[in-house]
Amino acid sequence: MPALPMRSRLSEDAAGDVAIIQRMAQGDESALGALHDRWSDGVHALVLRIVRDEAEAEEVVEAVFWQGWQQAGRYAGERGTPGAWLLAIARSRALDRLRTIRRRRDDVTADDSVFANEPAIGDPLSDLNTSERAGRVVAALETLPPEQRMVLELAYFEGLSQTEIADQLAQPLGTIKTRARLALRKLRDTLSVLREELAS
Amino acid sequence: MTTPLSHDEAFAMLPELALDLLSPDDAATLMAFVQTSPACQAELASLRGAAGAMASAVSPAPMGDAKKRTMRDRLVSRAVASTRADATGADDGGVEPSAATVPIAPPAATTSPLRLEPRDVLPEKHEPGAPDRRRRPAWQVLPWMAAAASIGIALAQLRTTSELTAERDAARAALTSATASTTQLSAQLASRDSLVAAMTGAQVSVVELASTAKLPPGARMFWDRLTNRWTLITHDLQPAQAGRTYQLWLVTAKAEKISAGTFNTDAQGRAVVQATYALAEADLAAIAITEEPEGGSPQPTGTILVAGTPAPTR
Numbered sequence: 001m002p003a004l005p006m007r008s009r010l011s012e013d014a015a016g017d018v019a020i021i022q023r024m025a026q027g028d029e030s031a032l033g034a035l036h037d038r039w040s041d042g043v044h045a046l047v048l049r050i051v052r053d054e055a056e057a058e059e060v061v062e063a064v065f066w067q068g069w070q071q072a073g074r075y076a077g078e079r080g081t082p083g084a085w086l087l088a089i090a091r092s093r094a095l096d097r098l099r100t101i102r103r104r105r106d107d108v109t110a111d112d113s114v115f116a117n118e119p120a121i122g123d124p125l126s127d128l129n130t131s132e133r134a135g136r137v138v139a140a141l142e143t144l145p146p147e148q149r150m151v152l153e154l155a156y157f158e159g160l161s162q163t164e165i166a167d168q169l170a171q172p173l174g175t176i177k178t179r180a181r182l183a184l185r186k187l188r189d190t191l192s193v194l195r196e197e198l199a200s
Numbered sequence: 201m202t203t204p205l206s207h208d209e210a211f212a213m214l215p216e217l218a219l220d221l222l223s224p225d226d227a228a229t230l231m232a233f234v235q236t237s238p239a240c241q242a243e244l245a246s247l248r249g250a251a252g253a254m255a256s257a258v259s260p261a262p263m264g265d266a267k268k269r270t271m272r273d274r275l276v277s278r279a280v281a282s283t284r285a286d287a288t289g290a291d292d293g294g295v296e297p298s299a300a301t302v303p304i305a306p307p308a309a310t311t312s313p314l315r316l317e318p319r320d321v322l323p324e325k326h327e328p329g330a331p332d333r334r335r336r337p338a339w340q341v342l343p344w345m346a347a348a349a350s351i352g353i354a355l356a357q358l359r360t361t362s363e364l365t366a367e368r369d370a371a372r373a374a375l376t377s378a379t380a381s382t383t384q385l386s387a388q389l390a391s392r393d394s395l396v397a398a399m400t401g402a403q404v405s406v407v408e409l410a411s412t413a414k415l416p417p418g419a420r421m422f423w424d425r426l427t428n429r430w431t432l433i434t435h436d437l438q439p440a441q442a443g444r445t446y447q448l449w450l451v452t453a454k455a456e457k458i459s460a461g462t463f464n465t466d467a468q469g470r471a472v473v474q475a476t477y478a479l480a481e482a483d484l485a486a487i488a489i490t491e492e493p494e495g496g497s498p499q500p501t502g503t504i505l506v507a508g509t510p511a512p513t514r
Contacts, residue, residue, distance in 0.1 A: 029279040036272045045261040058263070062271050069279050080249070087255040133256040141257055146459055147498030154495065155219040156254045162221040168495050177216060184215035188250035 013038075017082035024072035032069045039083065040065070043090045050094035050157050051101065060097050064090045095159035140190040148183035151176055205233050210240055218247035259476075264383040270376065398424055398431040398474065407487050409508035417469065419506050421487050430460060432473040432487075437465045437505070440491055446505070447496050448473055451486040462496040484510050 017038065023031035043064055048057040067089050075085055141149055154165045162180065166173045205213075210233045216222050217230050234240040263271070398404070403426035409419040417437040423430050432448055440446050448460040458477065465471040488507035490500045 027283050029276050029283060032279045033272050033276045036268075036275060040268055040271070041260065041262040042255075044263045045258045046255045048261045049258045058267065058271070061263070062275065065271075065275050066278065069275070069282075080252070084249070084252050088252055091252075091255065133253070137253045137256040141254070145498075146457075150459075150496070150498040152219070152251075152254065155221050156251060158495070159220065161223065162216060165221075168493060169498065170493070170501075177221075180219055180221055181212065181215045184218060184247055184250055187253075188246055191250055191253060 014081040014083060018077060021068075021072050021075050021082050024069055025075070032065065035068060035082075035086075036065050039086055042083070043086060046087055046090050047094040050091065050159070051098050053101070056097055056101065057094075060090070060093050064093050067093070091156070098159060136191065136194045140187055140194060143190050144183055144186060148179045148186070151179040152183045152187065155180065205230065207237065207240075210234065210237070211243060214240060214244050215247055218244060218251050264380070264387055266376065266380040266383045395431065395472065395474075398422055398427075398429050401426060405481075405510060407508045407510045409487060409489065409506040417506055419489060419508075421508070423484075423510075425481060428476050428478045430473075430475045430477060432460075432463075432471070434465055434469065434471045434473075434489075434506075436469040437471065437489075438469055439465050439467065443494050444491050445494050445496060446471075447490055447492045447500065447502075448475070449488045449490065449500055450477065450479060450484060451488060452479070452483045453485045454483075455485070457488075457500055459496060459498070462492070481510075486510075 017035070020031045020035050020038070024035065040061060044057060044061050047060045047064070048054065051057050051060060064086065068086055071089075075082065080088075141152075144152070150169065151165055154160045154168065155162075160168065162176045163173060165171075166176045169176070210230055213222070213230055214234075217227055217234075220227075222230065234244055262268075399422040401424045403424055405423045405425060407421040407423065409421060417434065419432055419434040419437065421430060421432045430450075437446070445462040445464055447462045450458040450460050452458065458479075460475040460477060461473060463471050463473045486507055486509045488500070488504045490502040490504055492500070492502050
């Protein structure tokens with residue numbers, strides 16, 4: 001198997017995760033256990049935040065790691081850290097499940113192409129460990145006006161379309177578009193500043 | 201989007217794409233444009249990174265140790281089975297993993313190459329007076345007797361092993377169940393300890409919230425200034441109407457209304473809401489609860505149901 005490309009700056013955690021993904025891609029089953037040890041709590045927290053049901057969350061978490069095992073060979077380091085990759089899968093699967101719950105349907109359409117044909121996920125905090133990331137992201141979110149943060153949260157954690165958000169917040173669609181654009185760019189910029197401060 | 205996108209239009213819409221806000225058609229149109237523009241690709245990557253970073257802002261919610269261990273074992277077992285299936289050319293089929301679909305080893309085979317068919321052991325009829333064709337020299341019969349004895353012992357051992365395996369599995373299941381119960385109880389205890397700590401810490405302030413109408417609901421906020429932990433306990437607050445939710449607000453001295461989360465009460469009107477938010481003591485002017493549309497509002501839109509102001513610091 002060709003070596004997976006490494007990012008130029010990775011935290012020790014992320015570098016360890018890359019090594020685990022490489023082992024998984026080579027068929028080392030114990031590496032799946034290692035990935036689970038490192039990420040099950042983080043994935044569970046995100047999935048539970050989205051589906052809000054413990055039993056549903058546990059099923060989704062297991063599906064996420066299984067998808068990780070099946071697609072480890074397709075993971076490409078330059079597209080983002082393993083953590084970002086795994087959390088992207090987790091969000092996608094959790095939103096699928098949330099929509100299924102909402103529609104009260106049993107058929108789950110799994111998005112198994114989190115990175116396929118899409119531009120890379122530029123992880124802005126790839127050089128931080130998990131606990132450091134959490135504090136900085138919370139701090140960055142708190143710099144946003146509440147109405148902008150609300151749009152981000154409804155989009156990211158609820159998987160709502162901008163039309164649904166407009167309906168829910170009783171705001172014009174154009175207002176929601178503007179808030180989404182301003183919010184995400186400001187969040188990106190704030191995270192970049194935090195990263196530069198950390199580096200200096 | 202029916203008209204071709206300009207670069208500026210596409211660039212402006214990238215946050216909506218990064219947040220998956222667009223309809224599938226619009227997203228596909230925009231993605232097609234992005235594939236032609238390195239600048240858009242770079243911008244989209246950084247925006248996706250920022251959106252993805254929001255996953256880090258989720259409050260920790262670890263799984264119980266027993267559940268985590270069980271899931272881990274199931275995944276690894278399934279991966280081992282999958283690897284073996286790949287090696288033998290079988291197809292796992294990409295079935296969703298769940299407790300019900302975890303590969304379970306088939307029951308041990310109960311057939312044996314030494315098994316005797318009934319016809320092999322039934323006695324033949326013997327006609328009186330006829331020569332006894334069954335009578336054979338001892339040297340011919342002894343090996344058959346030895347084989348029969350071996351088969352009997354093997355079958356007995358097979359049954360004993362099967363019973364022991366079943367007993368072992370039952371004991372394991374009971375142990376797993378007991379461990380899960382213990383873990384659950386420990387988690388409940390830890391949660392209650394945490395709640396008590398949040399209300400009794402040396403740096404905890406208490407803000408009483410009273411109804412603004414002649415209604416019974418009330419609430420009490422415990423603010424641990426050391427950990428920035430807020431714990432709200434409501435009483436007699438009827439559950440919100442369908443499609444509505446309660447929202448907790450921290451009102452600052454500058455009249456900013458900061459959402460501290462949405463919640464609902466149980467049938468008895470009780471709820472325990474916890475949030476973490478750093479706020480200087482002097483900046484808190486009031487705490488209020490409003491009823492809002494489901495999902496909450498960026499700013500309060502409903503009538504204040506209960507509200508309170510912090511007592512002056514002694």
